[in-house]
Amino acid sequence: MINSITHFLSQSAKGMKRSAIREILKLLQRPGMISFAGGLPASETFPVEDLKKIAVEVLEKESHIALQYGTTEGDPLLRKMIAERHKRQGINVGIENIVITTGSQQALDLIARIFIDHGDYVLCGLPSYLGGINAFLSYGAKLKGIPLDDNGMIPEELEKVVVNLKDLGRKLKLIYIIPDFQNPAGITLTESRRIKIIEIARKYDLLIVEDSPYREIRFEGEQQQLTFGLDNSGRVITLCTFSKIFAPGFRVGWVLAQPIILEKIVLAKQTADLCTSAFVQRVLARYLEKGLLEINLPKTIALYRERRNLMLECFERFMPKDVKWTKPEGGLFLFVTLPEKINASSLLTKAIENNVAFVEGSSFFCNNQGHNTMRINFSFSSREEIENGVERLAKVISDEMNNVR
């Protein structure tokens, strides 16, 4: 029996790392565990009764479409519903600007596939979404991190890095941004900075990948326009998903971009999985057509607002002095900064022993920073779990702070 496959592996496979988040998700199974680790939406927000009706209707009336192969671009009805929704939100796009993907993660993968050759540079925030980083890395990209402040990625720092890399003769292609309630940092990029980043992309001939899963989960303050909507150069490729505003179990996302870009994404998707499930696409299309997303989404936002508020209260109540955290206006996460001397990785081991979990912030830094940071999810846990979980976590942190003193 074969006992090693190392000599068969591609260079890319040799470099593959397990995703810290996906690994930690498994811990959710253990009884008694309170996990702030995953980015899981609350099950209570899933529109179960609506879906029961729609699933039956779709099977009754259009099973010949819903159970058959679909086109690679995606269900035309779903694409139409999405385009119309963007229009209502002030972005003038049509079905030709929309391609459906098997979750946003597939879109990240397809974008990396069509643009990245080994050694090409991608510029991304410090920190940035792990799944994005891993998609780019798996195609051999080199990542260069750009610092963020409270207003998001700093354009001047971005330009400095671009100029520097160009001077060194490096091949730059993409700027990767997560502008709204950034995963993991919870920060939102201001409109004036979005415009500056678009200008930099034009000036230095780069594309912008805008990863936008959380924009509509806003608790307060004014909704930002998609970066896509601020651009008229065709350089912004925007990734959206139903995972956070509807349910992740359908695995449906979409790419919003110019047709000349989507054409290549479609070609890549043909090889990747032919098409996304026609069944879940058609159910979702009918759900949108009935206007149910607009009815259900405010309830989801209200629940998450309540959980964020409680989470912030508990942090105030339990956390030792010298621990700092963000107060996000939306999204699913707090980002926590511990004293410099604390290593979140060894803290995680102790936290898990005490039945509370988070994700180490360092996983989100492409430059090995962030050893003293953690990402905390507040969407998934109940009131009781948030209170007990933060208390447990604060205890573990206090103990660790006392130990390494």
Place this chain on the structure above:
Amino acid sequence: MINSITHFLSQSAKGMKRSAIREILKLLQRPGMISFAGGLPASETFPVEDLKKIAVEVLEKESHIALQYGTTEGDPLLRKMIAERHKRQGINVGIENIVITTGSQQALDLIARIFIDHGDYVLCGLPSYLGGINAFLSYGAKLKGIPLDDNGMIPEELEKVVVNLKDLGRKLKLIYIIPDFQNPAGITLTESRRIKIIEIARKYDLLIVEDSPYREIRFEGEQQQLTFGLDNSGRVITLCTFSKIFAPGFRVGWVLAQPIILEKIVLAKQTADLCTSAFVQRVLARYLEKGLLEINLPKTIALYRERRNLMLECFERFMPKDVKWTKPEGGLFLFVTLPEKINASSLLTKAIENNVAFVEGSSFFCNNQGHNTMRINFSFSSREEIENGVERLAKVISDEMNNVR
């Protein structure tokens, strides 16, 4: 506005070609068109009533699982049901040998991703499934075609090519086979040849990718064991799918392999799409658990047998002398060989003008052969469509034969 993205594209994207099949699928939309082109299952075989009940049950009782993110490996209940089904068919595997993919196409893509570096060789049948060929090509593989006869891939020819490539210092990794009712040729690999090909893989240290979507769609003759079941060296990676035995609209396939191989496939899948839709997986798991596949599958097979018989009758009745075709014992396709002087590509244009479509056989040859061959699907069309479609097609072929005389 940006009007070219060529300078941003990766090498792989520059080489991407539209899939002939996916493009032709779009023609299905035109009214009056009779298409023998796609590999579409018959809508009549979709278990609509069963699914209506199960979808509602799953949403009622386990929406917190079905609408949430799942593990990358796949729904444990579905993996268990699949492993048990393999056991009932005489293959002793457990859940650790099964990973769920977003259709078989994703499995082909993930396998190419983890094993293929630019310039690595993959050996495949002449002809072979286009989606497999394209997956390997998109990662920079070089393909070397091995001739088939009525018993499938010829092991002696395979060994000759292996030795020759090794002598030339080439890096060989995979043998790609479609052993049962091969797409497109409809040929089945005999058991003794499967064993010989396994021996060649052991002797020259290669892996075998067994693509097996059609094995259970058998109209007559004896069911072959999976190549996986004949191997005890751990070198066979088998791809199966629910697309042909259940419905393609769910996009659920699975890989059957040793855990050390699946581990890398799971890592690649994390980046590709995180996980396959938990909803369709759970519905499918309950469908299997209730034994409904075993009840419905014989009806599907009976329908396809009837359609194959009718298709063969119509070919006998309408086709001009000098046209040859296979009589497959199962699967979804006839493979047709026209006289040498006929080019199936120009024939296709004329066929489409006459509202009948097929796929050019040359798309399935990695070495530019097969210009005078076509793949004809018999699973999707009604009795009337088969009769009219073959008559139309025969007329187009006759005209062409007269023209180029």
